[in-house]
Amino acid sequence: MSTIAWIGLGHMGAPMSGNLVAAGHTVRGFDIAQASVAAAAERGVTPVGSIAEALEGADACFTSLPMPQHVRGVYDGPDGIWAHASADTLLMDTSTVDVETSRWCHTESAARGFRFVDTPVSGGTAGAEAHTLTFMLGGQADDVERARGFVQSMAGSVIACGGDGAGIAAKLVNNMMLFVSMMGVAEGSQLAEQLGLDATVFWNVANVSSGGSWPQRTWYPVPGVVDTSPANHGFDATFSVDLAHKDCALAVQAGTATGVHLPAATLALSQLDQLIEEGLGGKDCTLVTKFASPDGTLRGWTP
């Protein structure tokens, strides 16, 4: 069994690091928020007061941080990972960041004699709890195989995507497809309502027909149709507008950088922008459904 440093013990980091503990590893966890540290400690993570302390004797180090700038800040600087890791500590970032930040982690790690693998995840907090996340790995082949051993106990699927940054590239494309699919489900759910269809009857049709999709199965935005829908809980976040906006913006940015035309993703991003402008960044991203409603009202949503 290994000793593992974990930096960032939030919605994803706490259950993921807890699953490593359950698999028999010693996990030393650090977070700037005391509440996050306390929540992880309840899952058996050993709380520590600095990145340096987390890295003492660590075979591997994971980060799970909100934004690209947090990842850059935690790696760099006198209190950061590069200043305190040993050369045989495998460095892995599970955060969703832009491709440039991920490649920067690879390049700067290699320049300092470290091995880094991008290890973003899909499956949300439910997947983190149930250790069924999909891990998308990018990096040198031997490092990726080593990373596979560390992520296995948190994962339902582990896919080696290619070289440096390939994991994060796959993650951004996947999530862009999710937000575009969600717009279809949002509009379909409202058109079905206005045409007088029973929501569950229509869901049953879509579920076995060509309009079916992951957000249709999991997030159908009408109360009482699917158990996992945020519409059952006043559109409280399972995947917040703020995080969805970050992911969609990173995908649109990648489209601009590569010359790929993304009109549908750009529209999805503008709807998420509008929700943030309305002060709804902390609600669930399926609230985009209100833009399809004839009068902006939704069953299950009280503004």
Ligand code: NAD
């Ligand atoms: P979160 O905000 O709940 O957790 C992030 C944690 O990082 C917080 O506890 C915060 O205090 C800590 N942190 C911030 N700066 C820090 C620093 N300098 N040093 C130490 N700790 C620091 O976010 P989350 O939902 O757990 O997401 C983490 C990452 O995983 C994000 O990049 C997100 O996009 C990605 N992700 C999230 C989901 C999801 O459903 N929530 C799904 C897949 C991927």
